Amino acid sequence: MCGIAGMVLRRGRVAEGDLARMAATLAHRGPEDTGHYVSDSFGIAHTRLAIIDLAGGHQPIFDAGKRYALVANGEIYNYVELRAELEALGARPQSHSDSEVALHGWAHWGRDSLKRLHGMYAFALFDHAQRELWLVRDRLGIKPLYYARLPDRLLFASELKALLPALPSTPAIDPAALAQFLQNQASSGRETIFRGIERVLPGEALRIDAELNIEHVQYWRATDVKPRELTHEQAVEEWEPLFAQVMREHMRADVPYGVFLSGGVDSAVLLAQIKRLHSQPVRTYSIGWSDARQTDELDGAQRIAQLLGSEHQPIRLSSQQVFRRLPRCVWAADDLMRDYACLPTLALAEAAGRDLKVVFSGEGGDEAFAGYGRYRPAWIERRFKSMRYPGSGGFRARGELDSSWARRLFQPVLRDALEQHRAPFVRAWAQTPAEWTDLQRRQYVDLTTNLPDDLLVKADRMLMAFSVEGRVPFLDHRVVEFGLSLPDALKVRKDSGKVFLKRWAESFLPADHLWKHKAGFHVPVGEWLRGDFLAALAQKLPRNAAILEWCRPEAVTALLARQAAKHDATREVWSLMQFAIWHRLFVEGGGSRAVPGAEEDPLAWL
Structure with missing residues (x-):
């Protein structure tokens, strides 16, 4: 397990110091080793947590002819079988690292090599001959990979926080993604919470050339x-x-x-x-x-x-x-x-x-x-929801916010975006084959x-x-x-x-x-959001910068009063508090604030 980062410049040479700063932000992902490589306008960096070939797995990895350079995060689990197959074809791996088979596989089979990989991975592969960079993410999205395309450069990294210091300014928040966080727990699809920073999708490979043109290749689909x-x-x-x-x-x-x-x-x-x-x-x-x-x-x-x-x-x-x-x-x-x-x-x-x-x-x-109960609704429930919430068979029909608070709490731009929170689910449902059952669609x-x-x-x-x-x-x-x-x-x-x-x-x-009926691990959020803590939160949250920008402070005050009296606004209060902490860390701080300790008072980060 590791962290990767890098960039492609439209003009000029990548500065090694810029790569080092991005990699330093990912040190928790790979505290044992770091490496980078620059070829004029292309640069890649790596931080390593050694799991396989502890002594010989330093990255970036190169082929014998130095045409390809690779940095990878994750594991290629069938590296033993692939290594034997590649050696029979004449490949000469320099280590026993699982990541090296991705490099030699690409050298022998090109993008078709992706279909042979078993594992969880996100990697960047630079091709000197073609002057292009490939960004690849595993089929199910187990390993993360983000990128941002600017007029003069393209940046990529394993985590959002590694991109922020490399950007000229902190990007704006995307209202649609924020609405999905509030209603769905997370934003889904290519767009992230930051406008202009996107996800490499699961099962996708991106080809980026020297002029920053991007080709999207979907090499696996569950459909x-x-x-x-x-x-x-x-x-x-x-x-x-x-x-x-x-x-x-x-x-x-x-x-x-x-x-x-x-x-x-x-x-x-x-x-x-x-x-x-x-x-x-x-x-x-x-x-x-x-x-x-x-x-x-x-x-x-x-x-x-x-x-x-x-x-x-x-x-x-x-x-x-x-x-x-x-x-x-x-x-x-x-x-x-x-x-x-x-x-x-x-x-x-x-x-x-x-x-x-x-x-x-x-x-x-x-x-x-x-396994989820939501996969087997009663017939009448499924029929009713599919009529009231069309486009996804009634699945993932309602958002998590109380509808009355959703109308009261937010500024108009966010309130409008909340109406479209089901878009990722409707889009996914529409992608499913006609011969699939309702259950298979819900799984997908x-x-x-x-x-x-x-x-x-x-x-x-x-x-x-x-x-x-x-x-x-x-x-x-x-x-x-x-x-x-x-x-x-x-x-x-x-x-x-x-x-x-x-x-x-x-x-x-x-x-x-x-x-047995699964009891689950109950997280007592409602107990946390009451008493002295809630009273202190009520003093700070309505004046928080994130809340002032996206919410109506008087409605937030009313929400906190409701929670104090009835304890039935827990989800809404928690969502706003978490957003405010996140905003302090990554918007006001630009990702450069000190890392919170293992245990700290949440109020200190509002």
């Missing part, structure tokens, strides 16, 4: 998956060798690894498979509350850890210990998104980072195998919106804030293609989702664990 008619037994026969190979590839590392054990199905399945394929005990981590009033899943995680013989470390934190991580959490994410689970995930990453560089987690299981919408722009931002940034690499086997593209293709009847029934995975796992995990 190419064809529905299949299979029995459960036929599906299991195909699934078992497939997932075993996926796990073998994901377990390749030259450092120890662990598992985030949530108490649910997906992480338990991962631990069971690791135990089957790995002879040594694996470290596992789970998080819960020291205050017994809060709901967590420590007991379920402990049970699975004992059953499978892991070296388990339960982490118990007080409510305030978690809440005071909010400023660091907002800094780590930088791409504005609201997911309460970021806070406990950040605490888990801090604990695991003291012991390990790599952890497995269960992201993607619900999307690939239809989440796979292309909420997953890359919320859940995977959480998984990548919270872990990388403490230099930990997260591996997510359920988001191997072969697993996603398999899960999408299954008949609905194998995935859901009226009272349960993820049916195929649970039935298959009954042979090695307790049935009562697999089929």
